[in-house]
Amino acid sequence: MRANLSPVCHDAAVRMPGHSVLVVPVTELEPFVRGRWQHYEPGWVSRDPAFTHAHVTVLAPWLPAPTDADLDRVARVAAATAAFDYDLREVRVFPDGCLHVPPEPAAPFAALTRALADAFPQCPPYGGAHDVVPHVTLDQESANVSLASTRALVGDLLPVGCRADRLQLHWYKEGGCRVLADWKLAS
Numbered sequence: 001m002r003a004n005l006s007p008v009c010h011d012a013a014v015r016m017p018g019h020s021v022l023v024v025p026v027t028e029l030e031p032f033v034r035g036r037w038q039h040y041e042p043g044w045v046s047r048d049p050a051f052t053h054a055h056v057t058v059l060a061p062w063l064p065a066p067t068d069a070d071l072d073r074v075a076r077v078a079a080a081t082a083a084f085d086y087d088l089r090e091v092r093v094f095p096d097g098c099l100h101v102p103p104e105p106a107a108p109f110a111a112l113t114r115a116l117a118d119a120f121p122q123c124p125p126y127g128g129a130h131d132v133v134p135h136v137t138l139d140q141e142s143a144n145v146s147l148a149s150t151r152a153l154v155g156d157l158l159p160v161g162c163r164a165d166r167l168q169l170h171w172y173k174e175g176g177c178r179v180l181a182d183w184k185l186a187s
Helices: 009-015 027-040 068-079 107-119 147-157
Strands: 019-025 055-059 084-088 098-101 136-140 160-164 166-172 178-184
Touching (some): 019 107, 027 136, 055 107, 068 107, 068 178, 084 107, 136 147
Antiparallel strands (some): 084 160, 166 178
16 A cells, blocks of 8 residues: 655655645646746745645645655555545635635545544644635735636636545645655545
8 A cells, every 4th residue: 555655755854844735636726826826935836747736635734754654544545535526616715815716525525634634633634723624725815816806817717627536745845845645546
């Protein structure tokens, strides 16, 4: 059940500041979300072609230096989770101004979060600070960014049908965002 693992996974996590996140990549919205990162925080734009800025966060924050046993535990959860289809239909806004698209249905993402949180009880989703609401983050409201302007910018990218077929371990660090591991969901 070994993950398709970058050879620098463990060493990078130990040596460099940053944080890890378990995500389901959303390639359908990658050009838009990557463009927003390029606009706001170009130092956080990944040079790793496997890295997807557009994703549904499944568990964050995760372990700073996962062991082989930790990675095997994630592999078991991924292997026990069937790949699934979902739709992204409409840009919405959370009360804190986070502009996002919720996946429909959201239940498979919530189940995956529960399974991983059960496997890693020391890593509550969002550190226990927020309710788990599966979503793809697009932008943040500001004086220049609104729900209407974001909907206009997203344009014909929505609605779109998607397939969740993998789980990835992302490492976030300015100048060093990359994929550390990748697991296929059951087919």
